[in-house]
Amino acid sequence: MAEPTAVIGRAALERYLVGLFRERVEILALRPLKAVPDAGVDPKGFGYGVPFEVECLIDGARRALVVSRTRPAQGFGHDYPADRAWQALYGHAAYNSFPRHARSLDVGFVRQSGELVSAADAQEFFQLVEKAGGRLYWLDLDRMLEGFAGALDTARAETLARFLAEAHAVRREEPTLYQRRIRELVAHGECLMGILDSYPHPYPLLPPAACEAIERAAVGWRWRLRDRSHRLARAHGDFHPWNILFREGTEFSLLDRSRGEWGEPADDVAALSVNYLFFGLRKSAPRDPAAVAEPFLSLFLTFLNVYLRASGDHEILEVLPPFFAFRALVIAHPRWYPALADDTRAALIRFARRMLEAAPFDPETLPAMFWPLP
Numbered sequence: 001m002a003e004p005t006a007v008i009g010r011a012a013l014e015r016y017l018v019g020l021f022r023e024r025v026e027i028l029a030l031r032p033l034k035a036v037p038d039a040g041v042d043p044k045g046f047g048y049g050v051p052f053e054v055e056c057l058i059d060g061a062r063r064a065l066v067v068s069r070t071r072p073a074q075g076f077g078h079d080y081p082a083d084r085a086w087q088a089l090y091g092h093a094a095y096n097s098f099p100r101h102a103r104s105l106d107v108g109f110v111r112q113s114g115e116l117v118s119a120a121d122a123q124e125f126f127q128l129v130e131k132a133g134g135r136l137y138w139l140d141l142d143r144m145l146e147g148f149a150g151a152l153d154t155a156r157a158e159t160l161a162r163f164l165a166e167a168h169a170v171r172r173e174e175p176t177l178y179q180r181r182i183r184e185l186v187a188h189g190e191c192l193m194g195i196l197d198s199y200p201h202p203y204p205l206l207p208p209a210a211c212e213a214i215e216r217a218a219v220g221w222r223w224r225l226r227d228r229s230h231r232l233a234r235a236h237g238d239f240h241p242w243n244i245l246f247r248e249g250t251e252f253s254l255l256d257r258s259r260g261e262w263g264e265p266a267d268d269v270a271a272l273s274v275n276y277l278f279f280g281l282r283k284s285a286p287r288d289p290a291a292v293a294e295p296f297l298s299l300f301l302t303f304l305n306v307y308l309r310a311s312g313d314h315e316i317l318e319v320l321p322p323f324f325a326f327r328a329l330v331i332a333h334p335r336w337y338p339a340l341a342d343d344t345r346a347a348l349i350r351f352a353r354r355m356l357e358a359a360p361f362d363p364e365t366l367p368a369m370f371w372p373l374p
């Protein structure tokens with residue numbers, strides 16, 4: 001069983017307790033906590049928590065406390081430190097709002113040095129990030145709505161494809177983490193089911209029966225993909241034109257890596273390439289709202305073909321469809337893209353539904369993916 005990596009030492013624990021209680025503290029004993037002491041073999045072979053008891057004197061009065069951390073087990077949604085932070089922050093509030101529950105006295109974190117730090121008064125959390133220079137990539141695509149692609153536009157698509165292939169070449173063997181990512185694609189609040197829930201209902205372009213059919217098909221995809229854990233790779237998680245900053249030439253920086261450090265390469269490939277299709281649909285509308293105009297169709301094919309050559313990952317064509325479906329449903333969403341024409345939304349929704357049919361993605365069939373359903 002995986003254990004927390006930061007060791008909590010007696011001296012650091014004593015300093016923390018002095019700061020918390022503002023009294024003299026003497027630790028008398030530290031011992032692993034068993035649910036039923038001296039009860040023989042516990043039939044429960046696994047638990048999320050890693051608790052230990054602290055017997056101590058606080059201003060001369062004997063107290064018994066428990067320090068608990070969530071085990072960084074493989075699977076169960078506890079894979080990343082942020083997952084385990086959620087467990088602790090949630091528990092601190094939840095324990096004290098339920099009758100007869102053992103009270104939570106504090107919640108905190110352990111630094112790499114082993115120091116314990118209180119976080120009980122925290123209301124919101126923030127990140128401080130260096131500012132990256134450059135222009136967002138979507139501005140390049142927006143410019144091409146009124147013109148053509150130049151050599152630099154093609155070079156940038158090729159550069160992004162080669163970059164992803166190199167990033168995805170770093171693999172990890174951890175089946176539960178891959179299964180989590182596929183499960184999240186279907187059921188996470190930011191992914192398929194969460195996006196469908198956040199559509200206005202009723203919504204003429206996406207009635208309840210269509211939403212149900214999408215979810216049923218997505219569950220089928222989950223069970224087709226969950227055992228392909230050999231594909232688990234270093235991933236960005238939100239690799240789209242609003243998170244890519246280009247400077248001169250093909251130099252670029254990235255923003256907002258999301259949903260963990262490891263994932264399915266198809267997620268990154270779909271996140272970017274679906275935007276070539278999106279801008280191509282916008283350029284065709286209203287003349288032909290189900291067609292992907294140039295130069296965007298060529299940029300899509302260039303990006304995908306360069307990625308396939310650089311990565312050697314032709315299996316990705318078998319995995320891309322549900323990720324395309326998710327990204328298309330985000331783009332078609334009236335909250336995310338409020339000014340989008342209904343004809344373009346409808347084409348994207350048709351694309352999402354067709355992507356969820358059980359077949360590998362074939363770029364040759366792409367035009368028909370946006371046509372009206374029979």
